[in-house]
Amino acid sequence: MGLLRIITRIKRSLLGYLLFWILCIYSGLFPLVAMGIFSVIEKNSQDLFIKNSHVILQTFVELLDGTELRGAESRLLDMLDNAVFVGDLSYADMIVDGRVITSNLIDQERTKNFREDRGFGEGGDQIYFVSSLLYSENSSSAIIMRFGFDENPVEESIRNAYLRASFFFVAYMVSTVLVLVVAARKVTLPISKLRVNSQFIASGQMGKRIDIESSFDEVRDLANDMEKMRSEIVKKSRILEKSSNRDFLTQLPNRLVFSQRLQESICFAKDNNTSFALLIMDLDRFKEINDGLGHQTGDLLLQRLSLSMLGAIEIADFVGRLSGDEFAIILNKADSKKVESVCVRLQGLIREPYKVNDRTVTVGASFGVAFYPRHGSNEKDLMRHADIAMYHAKKRGLSFSVFVEHQDEDILRQMQLRSDFQCALPNKELQVYYQPKVRLVDQKISGFEALVRWQHPTEGLIQPDDFLLLAEQSGLINDLTFYVLRQATADTARWRGLGYDVNIAVNIAPKNLTRDAFSQQVLDLIGETGLSAKHIELELTENDILDEPVQAIRILETLHKKEIKIVVDDYGTGYSSLTYLKKLPISILKIDKSFVMEMQQDDDNSEIIKASILMAHNIGLLVVAEGVESEDAMRFLKSCGCDWGQGYYFSKPVPGSAILGLLESFGVRMQP
Structure with missing residues (x-):
């Protein structure tokens, strides 16, 4: 497992991978090649040795003259000695007329058993024995010449050839590996530099230009591509850095x-x-x-x-x-x-x-x-x-x-109330109260204004001034408007079902008039509660209309055509005139309570009230006066021709459960 782990680690690098497979190829291929070459060398050397042996033998045979050599033993010995000396023989003799003549220069012990060989290395004696017959024309017997050639020089030559070939193969393999290492370094060194540059890029250090020299087109192309990538990253990074520091919409700092x-x-x-x-x-x-x-x-x-x-x-x-x-x-x-x-x-x-x-x-x-x-x-x-x-x-x-310091506690309370208000509607903590509108001419209740109160679980009863802004800021004002409208119209439909001829007025918020679907939602709701549209009044301030005049007028006209009466609340506190209001689809004008409550201290307020009532009637509008808290105020408004009065003089806002008793106290009889 240790060797396998080392081999696996080596193969992970390009140089190691190349060396591993080169060595694998050499290890498998070189033995086969060497064996083939060595076998050829050995066979050729042996064949050449055998051929030369026969040539030498035949040469000496041709030198013999059987007629002349018979009986000349000394000459035959000289010839054999010359053959041994010149032919590098280990054995040389002749058989003439049955008599063996042997050279004195040979090792008798080594050659005492002559047996002619058919191939190289037979007999295991390192001598190649051959013989040849020579027939004389003057004799019926044959002369036999026998030579023994030493096989050791050939075997030594083969061994030397093996050594030279092995050295050549080893030198070739080492040279190949060295060349491969040098060539691989020419590839791996630039790649290593590219790796270092890529690490710089990965770590965010992209200021240094990538400039890699290489003799290989592929490496140069890779380096050029990485430089283009680095340049693009730098460019995009600058753009992203700029955009990350800027608000996308306004381009202001974020x-x-x-x-x-x-x-x-x-x-x-x-x-x-x-x-x-x-x-x-x-x-x-x-x-x-x-x-x-x-x-x-x-x-x-x-x-x-x-x-x-x-x-x-x-x-x-x-x-x-x-x-x-x-x-x-x-x-x-x-x-x-x-x-x-x-x-x-x-x-x-x-x-x-x-x-x-x-x-x-x-x-x-x-x-x-x-x-x-x-x-x-x-x-x-x-x-x-x-x-x-x-x-x-x-x-x-x-x-x-x-x-200033006191704001801290005040705002913290507001923030807590804002959080609590999110649960007010689901927990049914909001209650609808009703304040009557009284006809001044006969002192009879003709309708009510729906007012919302928040029964906080710990703070107690909270007035609208303290939570309406919270409703707007938390995006719940539309839900609040329809909650009050649904409750008020359902209660009024029930009272009318009991025979009381009363109408209901509900306040709407500026945000309601920014919703195109508001008018249809109102009509759908009153259709569900069963109250006729002509018994419903929607109150809004003149500023609510002026904020979005085009959209507001379009919505109000739609409701007005369905017989819903539009009431301008808090008249006198805004900047519009009756001439402008005449162009709007309104039916009733509601004078702000500040004028009514202060008219005894300021005669100008009395004159403003008189003029407002007169001009409103002249353009076909009915008038309601808020803030009626005394009999004198009621009598003054009645003398001015004001149509309705609303205030604590008649009744404070009361819950729906008290309305029937209130109607009875005002002597309102059920209609047959």
Whole structure:
């Protein structure tokens, strides 16, 4: 297992892989090749030896003259000795007329047993024995010449050939491996450099250019491709870095950049003993526009506002988008005067009408201000206190608010209530109360205004002023409107079923008028509760209409055509005139309670009430006066011709369970 692991590790590298397979090839192929070559060398050497042996023998045979040599033993011995000396013989003799003549130069012990060989190496005596017959013309007997050739020189020659061939093969294999190593290094070294460069790229160090020299086209192409990749990554990284620091929609610095900038401002102010102001800005009514007119309209509005804000602050200051319709501004070396100036300037720009997709939209903004180091010495405290100040400004209807300590507890309570309100509808904590509208001419109840109350499990009864804004901010205002409308119309249908001729008035919110489907949803709901549309009044303020006049008028006209009466609530607190209201599909005008409650202290209010009632009647509108809390006020309104009165003089708002008793107390008889 250890050897296998080592081989596996070696094969993982290119050089090791090549060497492994080269060695495998050599190990398998070289023995076969060597055996083939060695066998050929051995066979050729032996065959040549045998051939030469026969040639030498035949040469000496041809030199013999049987006639002359008979009886000349000394000459025969000389010839044999010469043959041994010249032919490198180990054995040489002749048999002449049955007599053996042997050379004196041979080893008698080694050659005493002559036996002619048919091939090389026979007999195991390292001597190749051959013989030849020579017949004489003058004798009937034959002369036999016998030679023995030493096989050792041939075997030595074969061994030397083996050694030379083996050396050649080993040298060839080593040379091949060395050449392969050098060639592989020419490939692996640039690849190793490319690997180092790729590690730099992977670690984010992409500043160094990839420039690899190689004699191989493939390696150069790979290096060029990696350099192109590195360049593209650098290019894309710069684009991503820029986009990651910018809000995609507005191109303002995003929350991450804001956080870094705020930290830098804190460090700079701390080191230089200076101060700066952090402003958190939240748009008013943006959610209504975004939901009612579509996200595209909301996005375009944010882009326009962002450009306006950039042009309204100094270059050294900072503005960024945190999320949605929330922005952050850092004013360096700012005092209260500079903050107020910037807030006023920005408010003026933001409140200008913006034309978006053929629609004119208007929004406002609420600013919360926190100063460093007065309101916090770190990012967390500054952000929290600026947020709290912003919520305080929004709740109070202020353009901006500088953080003070008491806001902390107030906002924390508001935040808790906002969280609790999410459960108010599902837990049936909201209750509908009714305040009667009384005909002043006969002091009879003709209808009710539906008012919602929140029975909080721990806070007790909470008035609408404390949670309606929470409903708008949490996106539940539409659900709240239809909850009240459903309960009020169902109760009124029940009372009318008992014979009481009463109508019901329900307040609607500005956000309701931004929904195209609102009118149809109202008609569907009253169809379910069974109350006729002519007994329903929908109340809204003049500002609610002015915010989105085109859409609002279209929705109100649809409802008006179905006999639902439209009531302008809190008349006198807005900026519209009766001449303008005449153009709207409204039926009833409701004078704000502030005029009625203060008319005894201010004669101007009395004159305003008289004029408003007169002009409303002249354009065909009926009039309701709110805030009737005394008999004198009731008599004055009656003398002015006011149609209805509503206030604590008649009754405070009561739950639905008390309505029948209230009707009886006013002497309202059931209709047959």
